[in-house]
Amino acid sequence: MRHEDRGGHLPVHPAEAGRAARRARRQAPRRAQDAGRTLSGTVIDRFIERLTRWIEIALAAALVIAVILNFASVVGRYVFGVAVVGSDEVQIFLMVWIAFLGAAVVTWREQHLRMDVLVGFFPNPVQKAVRAGEAIALFVLACVVVWQSAGFVRQMMAVDRRSDAAGMPMAVPHAAVTVGFLLIALIALRRLRR
Template sequence: MDSLITRLTRSTQFLATLLLVCIVAINTANVIGRYVFSSPIGWAEEVMLYFLIGAVFLTFVRITRDAAHVRMDMLVRAMPRRFQIALETAVDAITLSVCLTAAYAGAPIVMKLIEFDQRSDSSHIPMALPQGVIPFGFSCAALVLAVGIAARIRRGDASDIDSRHK
């Protein structure tokens, strides 16, 4: 299961990186078009926004796996080890429930967008794509959290917590 999570994390991180590279390329082309040729790319802003949304929610998987969220853990680190493990597991369980709720709430919206074939104004991108990456990112993060919690319970230790907080 660890190899699945590793492949999932690497794949989503690669796609997020690719989207960011595309944003830079589109923005560069748009700046050149606007200021050199007085002809901006009409769909550039819209596509860059959708790519940024995709990059954020695809990167969410890696951030979740590495526990790289912004957090204040000074007090947690000062607690006895047993409390650290319990608290980290509780936080992961709460985060898992939030991820599952967001994915569950977002999926029907994406299905409606597919059903109605709703498209963006300037680029005519199916709106299910930028909207679909949100429940997809939450679903992948939920999988990462569920596997991590199960492994921690099965092992009876928190070696993953130590590796995530380095």
């Protein structure tokens, strides 16, 4: 029977201390590897979370600007009889950016509409496999869209195509597709690594 010493610690038999030390040495590399993986995962996740918050702020600002432009356009047209030139185009371009950057935010937050009732009945390993399959499919699809849309943006830049009323480069609204799906591809890749 063991008795506590004055310091409140149990006396340890030398053989037990040796076994504990050997066990700690064997587990140290595994713990360090796990800690490194967790650390890098949390650093990446924190970066993406911070980026997502900034994107949400930018999206809110873009929505406010679009509403103000719409209000100014309506007041100018119906009250003063003067049209705000290009405001309709700028509103549409802002909405395009809101849609595609918003899709990236929703992808990171995993808030897309999905039919997962059936998957919930499967065992955990099957659910993980389905989630991995979703991430792979999303990554491939997003990469295809990025490739195609980036080519189109390059074409718009090469011919310097501009919008009719506002005179904005048409590469700007088309780049929203590229940027949004690039973020979605990176998020899908991050999900695969989890």
